[in-house]
Amino acid sequence: MSSVIETIQTLLVDLPTIRPHKLSMTTMARQTLVIVRMRHSDGIEGLGEGTTIGGLSYGPESPESIKRNIDTYLAPLLIGQPSGNLNALRARLERHARGNSIAKSALETALLDAQGKRLGLSVAELLGGARHDHLPVLWTLASGDTRKDIDEAFQRLEDRRHCDFKLKIGANAVDHDVRHVAAIKEALGDRASIRVDVNQAWDEATAVRGIAALQAAGIDLIEQAIPAREHAGLVRLSQRFLVPMLADEAVQDARDGLTLAASGFSGAYALKIAKSGGLQGVLELAHVAQAAGIGLYGGTLLEGTIGTAASLHAWATLGEMAWGTEMFGPLLLKDDIVVEQLTYHDFGVDLPKGPGLGITLDEEKLAHYARNH
Numbered sequence: 001m002s003s004v005i006e007t008i009q010t011l012l013v014d015l016p017t018i019r020p021h022k023l024s025m026t027t028m029a030r031q032t033l034v035i036v037r038m039r040h041s042d043g044i045e046g047l048g049e050g051t052t053i054g055g056l057s058y059g060p061e062s063p064e065s066i067k068r069n070i071d072t073y074l075a076p077l078l079i080g081q082p083s084g085n086l087n088a089l090r091a092r093l094e095r096h097a098r099g100n101s102i103a104k105s106a107l108e109t110a111l112l113d114a115q116g117k118r119l120g121l122s123v124a125e126l127l128g129g130a131r132h133d134h135l136p137v138l139w140t141l142a143s144g145d146t147r148k149d150i151d152e153a154f155q156r157l158e159d160r161r162h163c164d165f166k167l168k169i170g171a172n173a174v175d176h177d178v179r180h181v182a183a184i185k186e187a188l189g190d191r192a193s194i195r196v197d198v199n200q201a202w203d204e205a206t207a208v209r210g211i212a213a214l215q216a217a218g219i220d221l222i223e224q225a226i227p228a229r230e231h232a233g234l235v236r237l238s239q240r241f242l243v244p245m246l247a248d249e250a251v252q253d254a255r256d257g258l259t260l261a262a263s264g265f266s267g268a269y270a271l272k273i274a275k276s277g278g279l280q281g282v283l284e285l286a287h288v289a290q291a292a293g294i295g296l297y298g299g300t301l302l303e304g305t306i307g308t309a310a311s312l313h314a315w316a317t318l319g320e321m322a323w324g325t326e327m328f329g330p331l332l333l334k335d336d337i338v339v340e341q342l343t344y345h346d347f348g349v350d351l352p353k354g355p356g357l358g359i360t361l362d363e364e365k366l367a368h369y370a371r372n373h
């Protein structure tokens, strides 16, 4: 008899960050992973993970809502269903549950991990095969202190960990932020690519002023300067400046990607499995971007090792990613819940080897960090 999905367990796992991570909407001292353990009747377990940033400060799903909505609504849609037909299971979730893209991504990851283990294939192989086994990874400087950020950047360069840096701005007045970014760019010079992420903090007039100054300072990429839903404004910014715009919160899935491209946007899209409801959805967005001549960027919602590995399997199937990736999530965390961590070296990370995601849980660590209330 072919396998069916038997049980789906969700766990909230709190891991401390190595330092405060300051974004325009929140400062993180820890990250909460929603871990999915999906057991199948053939004895195989699939692992999945969903994260967001700062409770409800990043988007409409919180770790607690992800867990509760999986337990109450999404898991019952999957339990008892055949394990192996991912397209049918994805359609079933879409038909009966709106939104909740992070929860759906965690579940699809667990389905892919199990299917890979079942067939003896890595997730990238299930998706058609990896074109890369080492992907570039940038680092986010977000200590909130210019001097500390510069020291951190030099350390990462020296360790050959990262040579591209993203600065989180938008929490302070624009002139203050521009001085901060320009000081870091000046200290690093041509040794590093410097990009900024404003996380929607500016209105369009502020963005015009801020981006003009950042462009003059030699910044390479401007991420989500204005609110997510202001597509027309983002198109105007992309047409006004030479420095390219990176759309992040503005593009969740392929439909957003199509609308924005058709409105005249140029630049790049941040791909995130969490925004697109999983690996299949994010690859659909990537293909729309490719068809529209828009650059690709492998994005993170600061996932731990499981979500990061899942994303890497998806990015590995794509051709060139014009802006590389930011799959550094596990490096921001003080500890991990897996047996073997991802290998970061030479300014990038290795694609884990399968079957499935190629990741094994450390049961002791998991028990230690899992929330028990």
Ligand SMILES: O=C(O)C[C@H]1C=CC(=O)O1
Binding pocket: 053, 140, 142, 168, 197, 199, 248, 299, 300, 301, 302, 326
């Ligand atoms: O890009 C975001 O908006 C979220 C995330 C990615 C890197 C980081 O530091 O925060």
Ligand SMILES: [Mn+2]
Binding pocket: 197, 199, 223, 224, 248, 249, 270
């Ligand atoms: Mn972003």
